[in-house]
Amino acid sequence: MATILTADDTATMRQMISFTLGSVGHNVVQATDGAEALEIARGRKFDLVIADINMPNMDGISLVKALRTLPDYRFTPILVLTTESQEQKRQQGRNAGATGWIVKPFNPEQLLTVVKKVLG
Amino acid sequence: MAIELRQFHQTFFDESLEGLASMEAALLQLEQQPAASGGETRETLHAIFRVVHSIKGGSGTFGFGWVADFSHLLEGLLDDLREARRTLDKPVVDLLLRAVDCLRNLLDAVRTNSEVNKTAVEEVTLALEDLHRAAPAPATTAKPAPTGGWRIAFRPKPELFRSGNDPLRILRELARLGGITVVCDTDTLPSWRELDVERCYLGWTIELCGKVSRAAIDEVFAWVVDDATLDITPLSEPAVKHPTEPVVHGTHTDIGRAMLKLHGTSLRISTHKVDTLMDVVGELVITQTMLQQTAAHFTPKDLPQLLTGLAQLERNVRELQEGVMSIRLLPLGFIFSRLPRLVRDIGEQLGKRVELRLAGEQTELDKTVIERISDPLLHMVRNAMDHGIEPPAERRAAGKPDTGIIRLEAQQKGGNVIIEVEDDGRGLPYDKILARAVAHGAVAANARLTPEQLNELIFLPGISTTEAVTDMSGRGVGLDVVRNNVRSLGGNVEVNSRPGQGTRFTIRLPLTLAILDGLGLQVGQQTYILPLVSITESVRLGAGDLQRLPEGTEVFALRKEYLPLLRLHEIFGVAPRAHDVAQGTVVIIEADGTHAGLLVDEILGQQQVVIKSLETHYRRIDGIAAATILGDGTVALILDASGLIRLARTHTSVPLGTRETVTTAAPAGASLH
Numbered sequence: 179m180a181t182i183l184t185a186d187d188t189a190t191m192r193q194m195i196s197f198t199l200g201s202v203g204h205n206v207v208q209a210t211d212g213a214e215a216l217e218i219a220r221g222r223k224f225d226l227v228i229a230d231i232n233m234p235n236m237d238g239i240s241l242v243k244a245l246r247t248l249p250d251y252r253f254t255p256i257l258v259l260t261t262e263s264q265e266q267k268r269q270q271g272r273n274a275g276a277t278g279w280i281v282k283p284f285n286p287e288q289l290l291t292v293v294k295k296v297l298g
Numbered sequence: 299m300a301i302e303l304r305q306f307h308q309t310f311f312d313e314s315l316e317g318l319a320s321m322e323a324a325l326l327q328l329e330q331q332p333a334a335s336g337g338e339t340r341e342t343l344h345a346i347f348r349v350v351h352s353i354k355g356g357s358g359t360f361g362f363g364w365v366a367d368f369s370h371l372l373e374g375l376l377d378d379l380r381e382a383r384r385t386l387d388k389p390v391v392d393l394l395l396r397a398v399d400c401l402r403n404l405l406d407a408v409r410t411n412s413e414v415n416k417t418a419v420e421e422v423t424l425a426l427e428d429l430h431r432a433a434p435a436p437a438t439t440a441k442p443a444p445t446g447g448w449r450i451a452f453r454p455k456p457e458l459f460r461s462g463n464d465p466l467r468i469l470r471e472l473a474r475l476g477g478i479t480v481v482c483d484t485d486t487l488p489s490w491r492e493l494d495v496e497r498c499y500l501g502w503t504i505e506l507c508g509k510v511s512r513a514a515i516d517e518v519f520a521w522v523v524d525d526a527t528l529d530i531t532p533l534s535e536p537a538v539k540h541p542t543e544p545v546v547h548g549t550h551t552d553i554g555r556a557m558l559k560l561h562g563t564s565l566r567i568s569t570h571k572v573d574t575l576m577d578v579v580g581e582l583v584i585t586q587t588m589l590q591q592t593a594a595h596f597t598p599k600d601l602p603q604l605l606t607g608l609a610q611l612e613r614n615v616r617e618l619q620e621g622v623m624s625i626r627l628l629p630l631g632f633i634f635s636r637l638p639r640l641v642r643d644i645g646e647q648l649g650k651r652v653e654l655r656l657a658g659e660q661t662e663l664d665k666t667v668i669e670r671i672s673d674p675l676l677h678m679v680r681n682a683m684d685h686g687i688e689p690p691a692e693r694r695a696a697g698k699p700d701t702g703i704i705r706l707e708a709q710q711k712g713g714n715v716i717i718e719v720e721d722d723g724r725g726l727p728y729d730k731i732l733a734r735a736v737a738h739g740a741v742a743a744n745a746r747l748t749p750e751q752l753n754e755l756i757f758l759p760g761i762s763t764t765e766a767v768t769d770m771s772g773r774g775v776g777l778d779v780v781r782n783n784v785r786s787l788g789g790n791v792e793v794n795s796r797p798g799q800g801t802r803f804t805i806r807l808p809l810t811l812a813i814l815d816g817l818g819l820q821v822g823q824q825t826y827i828l829p830l831v832s833i834t835e836s837v838r839l840g841a842g843d844l845q846r847l848p849e850g851t852e853v854f855a856l857r858k859e860y861l862p863l864l865r866l867h868e869i870f871g872v873a874p875r876a877h878d879v880a881q882g883t884v885v886i887i888e889a890d891g892t893h894a895g896l897l898v899d900e901i902l903g904q905q906q907v908v909i910k911s912l913e914t915h916y917r918r919i920d921g922i923a924a925a926t927i928l929g930d931g932t933v934a935l936i937l938d939a940s941g942l943i944r945l946a947r948t949h950t951s952v953p954l955g956t957r958e959t960v961t962t963a964a965p966a967g968a969s970l971h
Contacts, residue, residue, distance in 0.1 A: 187348060187352070188313065188352040188355065188356065189309055189312075189313045190306055190309045190310040190313050190314075190352070190355075190356045190359075191352070191355065191356070193306055193309050194303075194306050194359070197305070197306070232347070232348050232351050233348075234344075234345065234348065246460070252460065252496070253459050253460070253462055253496075254462055255462040255463075256462055261351075261354070261355065269524075272461065272521070272524060275460060275461050275462075276461065276462075277461050277462035277463050277521060278463070278520070278521035279521070282355045282358065282359070283355055283356075283357075283358030283359040283366075284359065285303065285359065286303070295467060295471060296462075296467065298464070298466070298467055298470070
């Protein structure tokens with residue numbers, strides 16, 4: 179199955195994402211902020227990155243931008259997590275090179291649907 | 299597939315409460331240092347925003363509607379603040395602090411299925427709404443679904459791939475909505491030599507049949523709508539305008555709240571600790587392999603290697619033990635972080651100015667100790683605020699600065715953690731305390747006490763509770779309760795005070811509840827372990843020292859005080875070697891302020907034992923606190939001093955340890971151990 183990197187400063191989110199995706203066989207690596215995610219991403223190639231927008235030490239948008247400059251991540255699907263009220267952020271994420279977004283709150287089934295969609 | 303969301307609840311609660319604590323600390327800091335640089339303040343506000351944002355996200359996911367709605371409102375105000383649409387002044391900080399309380403209350407209510415302080419939450423909700431008038435959400439008008447299907451012209455920009463999007467995925471999704479016919483447009487496809495594989499040259503015209511809503515199609519294209527030209531037209535105009543479909547907003551339900559009854563607790567451990575454990579286990583495996591190899595072809599000349607292996611094994615096991623212990627350890631900062639708010643609020647209420655100095659927050663203690671020491675510690679700080687620190691005018695008159703200082707310091711010393719709570723207030727009013735002690739009959743009126751004995755007085759029941767019950771400390775909870783709590787954790791508390799200069803409480807706690815310092819006692823074939831904290835001394839008695847009261851209790855005089863004698867072999871029904879007091883040893887135990895003598899065959903010596911719960915393996919037994927496994931593999935019971943004294947009390951009608959003095963003229967100090 180796919181290897182997925184998830185970056186979120188919220189442990190609840192990280193746990194939920196990694197448990198949900200892990201339960202269908204994906205291999206999920208967790209990062210607690212953008213900087214850590216970038217560091218991890220430099221070391222290996224992931225099939226998908228899921229990044230929260232609001233994070234300390236490099237937010238999701240900067241992370242997307244930074245990832246897109248890495249040769250390994252030029253075409254990798256990157257999803258950003260936003261809330262309904264963050265339309266502007268969503269747009270910023272898209273401009274930064276994100277593939278798409280997942281609107282919070284979401285439940286595990288919705289997450290699986292989106293990930294399945296992206297990974298094909 | 300169904301994934302049980304409830305399993306994430308505990309993490310959510312832990313994380314949210316932690317976040318709220320840091321939010322509270324940050325707010326207090328902002329309030330104290332209004333002159334902090336704009337950038338710093340902004341960063342702090344961002345951090346606070348993230349806390350509330352996370353709580354909102356989590357509560358939304360789990361369906362904790364009230365929490366979600368409240369945090370949404372709070373988030374609005376915080377957004378205004380960090381975008382500098384509103385300034386952070388004192389009323390706003392006050393409101394934010396109250397909001398923290400509300401969120402705690404709301405989370406707690408969900409977690410324990412308890413009542414919400416409705417008035418408080420509603421008040422703050424109204425205040426938040428006043429401050430931040432949320433713009434009404436734009437009404438979404440759903441377009442009617444045509445009957446005949448759609449024609450979609452989709453031409454991605456060449457850079458589409460750079461966002462990680464794949465046209466094929468979109469086509470697949472459309473196919474899921476209904477029957478599709480796809481025509482590929484290859485007009486702009488360049489010659490092979492000019493082709494850049496990283497660019498998208500193709501376009502598609504898709505006919506989608508079936509009753510598909512426009513919204514569903516928009517959703518498929520949502521991620522790429524800016525990276526493509528998109529033309530979506532109905533295949534045939536619908537003859538009748540459909541009424542607008544009702545839009546159902548995601549209404550939050552309180553199902554989660556109703557469902558949720560959490561039992562058990564969780565522990566958050568730093569990954570560093572887990573990694574260390576992994577390392578140790580790795581080494582253990584290596585040692586095991588080494589020992590196995592040595593044993594497989596063992597000859598006497600391999601003995602040195604075997605001994606080296608065993609020494610290594612011993613080290614590994616010790617490290618593993620330490621590592622596992624450290625998992626249960628939490629930094630005291632968990633409690634300390636609650637204090638700034640407490641001190642601020644109480645200070646405002648009492649009109650006192652207090653500076654709180656904290657040191658050693660990183661000192662770690664067992665999770666259970668942390669949980670059980672929290673209330674006593676808060677109580678002592680309240681005490682210091684209420685009774686210790688004087689009002690500014692009184693301080694000025696005494697030549698002290700207006701602002702009082704309360705200092706909390708924690709440090710680890712050997713297997714103990716020492717916490718000091720010190721104030722620079724007026725000190726203990728010894729004359730009042732003594733008068734009270736005399737009134738309670740704890741001390742004779744003409745008693746002359748040493749300073750240590752005076753200090754001990756405030757830990758007697760009924761002494762430290764103030765007559766005028768203030769909102770702060772005098773809630774009927776005296777220092778006797780504090781001391782009992784500390785003692786139940788195997789620790790102790792002492793006080794030192796200098797009139798006019800201040801008071802210092804010193805709490806000594808064991809690092810962990812899993813290991814106990816005890817004294818081995820032999821009775822017949824049995825070994826018992828008595829916790830060191832409950833032993834005061836041991837004495838040898840002759841048969842003539844015993845007196846039998848009419849009720850049957852045996853008592854003996856120790857320094858002019860009568861103590862009851864408990865024969866351990868009788869209590870547990872074992873055959874002793876020493877039936878007579880002259881043959882055995884009497885250990886003086888102390889619990890809850892009462893003393894008693896315990897007759898045993900002999901004292902084996904001091905040792906550390908690992909506590910094993912008896913209740914989880916067998917059942918609760920009066921007089922027994924737990925069990926342990928001794929070095930030779932036998933099981934020994936760990937005695938519970940207060941339980942033993944209680945047990946003896948139920949067998950006799952004599953009130954034990956009531957400090958009846960032998961002669962009425964005895965110095966009162968004798969009754970103070």
